[in-house]
Amino acid sequence: MRRIPPHRIPLRALPLCAAAFLLTSCGWTDDGPSVAPPAAPIGVTAEAGSSSTVHVMWNRPGPGAEVEGYSVYQGEKLVKELPGEQYMVDISGLKPSASYSFTVRARDDRGTLGPRSRAVKVTTPRFKKADKKPPTVPGELKGDARGARSALLTWKSSTDDQAVASYDIYQSGTKIHSAGAKATRTVVTGLRPGTDYTFTVKARDASDNSSAASNALRLTTAEGAADARGTAPTEFEAVSREEDGSYHIDLSWNPPETDGVVMQYRIQLNREQTTSLVWGGNPPKGRAKHSFYADREKGVTYRVRIQAMLPDGTFGEYSPERVVVTGEAPKR
Known part of the structure; x- marks a missing residue:
């Protein structure tokens, strides 16, 4: 068996790639370089807290993203303006037994609003007038x-x-x-x-x-900012699979337990980041799966691990590393 590094873009291709990027992504206005608006928030959820309230949550953007605040919409109506460090809110004054739709937009320090998130729908429960007795204490x-x-x-x-x-x-x-x-x-x-x-x-x-x-x-909480214990994906597995003369790596795992929805993961091969996985819509419930092309040669060794972007915009702990050899049974 032999070990090879992750696939790389040839150096001779970089100048052309850079030139193409500059031509297509840079703009200029009378006030200077144009700035892209913030991306749409992801991981938006809405859950009824009572017959008249709904708890709306979303994920903070990843490291380096510039977000000054958020705007929360009930249908087309703006109902909340929030600072950038807040990523959940209760919407009150709603009607019992009614259906609602919520979206969220991010705002940068120039006041520019990004696109709306996907809409999430929720129905409030029925109100019972005679009920004045509170639940027992947790x-x-x-x-x-x-x-x-x-x-x-x-x-x-x-x-x-x-x-x-x-x-x-x-x-x-x-x-x-x-x-x-x-x-x-x-x-x-x-x-x-x-x-x-x-x-x-x-x-x-x-x-x-x-x-x-x-x-x-x-x-x-622990002192070290890098201490992310308990935030790794669990039961992570990686298996080699042959298809049409090529080898693929099939990954599966359980998302880390969080107070929101995990929408993004980073995948490392041989301790180098290879790709990011972002769910376009709702992430799968329960066990998640992802497959990617690895090599055409049998006997190539890969060491694979993943980490999740948490709802607070930081990356959690890496999963345990799995060793995969193309064409062979998985190793731990």
Whole structure:
């Protein structure tokens, strides 16, 4: 068996590529070079928190992206303007048993709005006028920091005389996230390294009755900003497959547990970044899969691993590395 480096673009092709890029991507206005507007936010989700509220979330852009703020639309109506560091919001004042559609646009420091995200639809539950009794308090809130930027929270479910609609997560008394009616755990991302945090959880029903707060959970994130423990894709597998005289590598994995939707991954071959995988629409539920061409020769060794872009715009921990030899069974 022999090991080869990832495929590279020949150096002689670079000047032509660079020239083509400059001709097609650069513009000029009277005020100077033109600046492209921000890209459309990805990973947008909407979930009813009660009969009159919806929790809308989206992913922050990746490192280096310039976003000053976000605009949230209910249909064609602008309903919220938010700063760039915020990537979730509750929309209130909605009608029970009604369907709504939400989109999000990013805004740069020049006030330029990018295109709308894909629309997400949600239906609020029915309101029950006689229901004035709040759910029971969520029990036994526990958790721990996952490295420097995230934390895992778990709790025991609440009960309600009608039904629990959602769980609201609070950080030092300020609501920061909502989880679904059946949730008993969530991951909070976007935390700061070496920082003390206090979390509580409240249950809410469809009539907007909220329980008292759970016990307070206090934790401290790790000091190192690069510490991303607990954010790697899990059960990562890589297998060689032959098709029409060529060898392909089939990847499969479970997305990391986060407080949003993972829309992008980076794939490394032999410890060099080879490509980025971005879901164009909704990412697959459960186990994800991806295949790519590797080589025409049998016996070529590749070392493969992946990492996810988290909803807070940072990249998580790499998966365990898998060794793949074209034409042979997978090795660990």
